[in-house]
Amino acid sequence: MLQPRISARESTLTTLATALNNLALCSRHAPKPRQPQLIFTRHASHAAQGRANGPKDSAGRRLGAKKTASEYVIPGNIIFKQRGTKWFPGENVGIGKDHTIYSLIHGYVRYYRNPAVHPKRRYIGVALEREGQASRLPTPFNAPTRRRLGMYATPIKENENILSPEAQAIKDSAYLRGHIAGSSQPGGKSVPVPPQAATQKVPKGKLFTLQTNPFDPKYAPRAGGYGMANYEIGRAAERKGVSVKEFDRKDRWTAWRVRAKKVKEKMVARAARANRKTKGRKSSKKVAL
Amino acid sequence: MAPSRAPSVQLLRSLRSSDVYSGASSTTRAFSTSCRQHEEEVVVQRESFYRNPKPETAFVPRLERRLAAAGTPPIGSRRRRMAIAQSQGVLFDQLPFQCFQEARKVLIEDRQEKLQQIQTMRDRIARLQQSDGNALHRGGEQYKQKRLESMRTELEHLKILADVNDPNVKRRFEDGKGDMSKPIYRFLADRKWRDYVQKILIQRITQMKVVPDVVPHCDPIVDVKIKFGRTNVQAGDFVDSAISEKPCQLTVQSFEKDPKLITIAIVDPDVPNLETDSFNSRCHFLASNVQIDALTPHLDLAKLAEEQILVPWLPPTAQKGSPYHRLSIVLFQQKDNISVDKAVALRNIQQTDFRTRSFMTRHMLTPIGASLFRTKWDDNMGAVMQRAGIDGAELELKRVKVQPLPYKRRNPSTFR
Structure with missing residues (x-):
């Protein structure tokens, strides 16, 4: 490959450069070593149309005052909708997470400033009265807060769940008796399972049935009414003779079999659902043809 | 932290102590320019550390627990106790740190200067007291009194400045051994109180609106703590009605030298x-002419004298369903410590409609401390109300439903 060659000899060039440098009047005018220059240009390529700059024509957000000054409001009424806090919550109003101002009491809306609290903020409040001294907001500095009771008195209704001490004692003793009889005797011998319960036939699809015989001590009255005691529920499998293989977390073979069975069942169920005529729609709805 | 039983520990310790105190003269004395005599101190033989632990030096958790159980809880931080325990019993002033000793010299010098200033100020006050006010200044006697007052304030300030940098004073205060009869400890206690406790108190009384609702303003200058028997109550706590049936005990800590005559009012502004x-x-309680000072802060409302009590304790109550009641405790200073006449005061008091503001203006009272606790309906409230003779225990308060105004279509024709 051909390369450009400098015909002059090295020593000649050096001599020439030294001579030229000597010609210069001072070091400031000495020739600077030439730097390679790169110029980048950028042309206008910004999209001016379409959605490039974001939609500017969204629907209005329906912001602004919903209640005017001295308009009657009740608790929960929205007074002002805004972005940011153009208006701050004053007396007897709250502010939502989107800065919506709403009323906390029933009264009359006031728009005001409170230079004692903040020189620039504008507040919205709800006054108790429409006219007169109590209608003015803000309330004078260090004046007691104006408030309304807004309550009425009724006789206290006796709660059925709360019993008199005597009734509660009877209930408690019955509960205790039921538990002691079923779980453990003071002698340390557990009561054998009554034969009636042991031979009872459990209908198919139901693990057990709730017994509600109030005279049996093991169904002692308790807070939620008559029901089976927890220890009875716990023995349901024992009575039925169900034996469960003890879980061993290292036994991955059994785990895989159980999992495979579940997956298969799920697939079968899905296939059955797909074959159904309604195809997942509720049967009460009619299929549009 | 189990105690090390290695035999070398004792040996090492003795070696270390001998190194610092006896054999140090040849090797480690090279840099020191001061406090030679401190090193000739006799090493105090330490008592058995594990047999009878001291609250100043115990730093093992087991010993700390033992001390706490014995009723003498350990003093200061564990790190500090450990440092004291391992410091060979050197007196605090004589710690063998050169910088510390040099700094102490500067402080002692400064203290001497301040003591000189105190003496000068005392002399000036005495001279001014003897002089004739009218001859002194055209302001006359009034000017003289004003001048004396400001000089006394300056004197108190100098007393504090004389001691405020003393490490021993600081240490004694942190150990809780400060003597409140001395100005420096009162100053330190006040500063500590204002640093945190007072801020919390002010926040509570303003957030729960004791300040505009009961008194128009309050700048607390005394600390108020509430206690019912053995139950401590923080400002704003809910107190069970069975507990608050008996009068509470107050700890009113003043940080000023002069005793004050105060009026104590407990007001519930939330009676429906x-x-x-x-x-x-x-008004649940009102007592006047109660004297407080910095040394005797404890005040049992049940044990006040008969002539001090204007309104005896009425148990705090709240009807079922009513918003919580704020039992605000306000302490008023009586102007110029002039006592309130009981007969005159009782003439204008209405217990069920108590106007704190008018009571204040009538007797020229200034609020100097405030606190509060709260109460609401609980299981014991019915019985408490019955015993106190307050009716309404069988009634329940319920909210009145606010009816909205009927909806009006403003301009139906323009609606879509």
């Missing part, structure tokens, strides 16, 4: 009034 659809304020 169904007729006017608003709230009344009820």
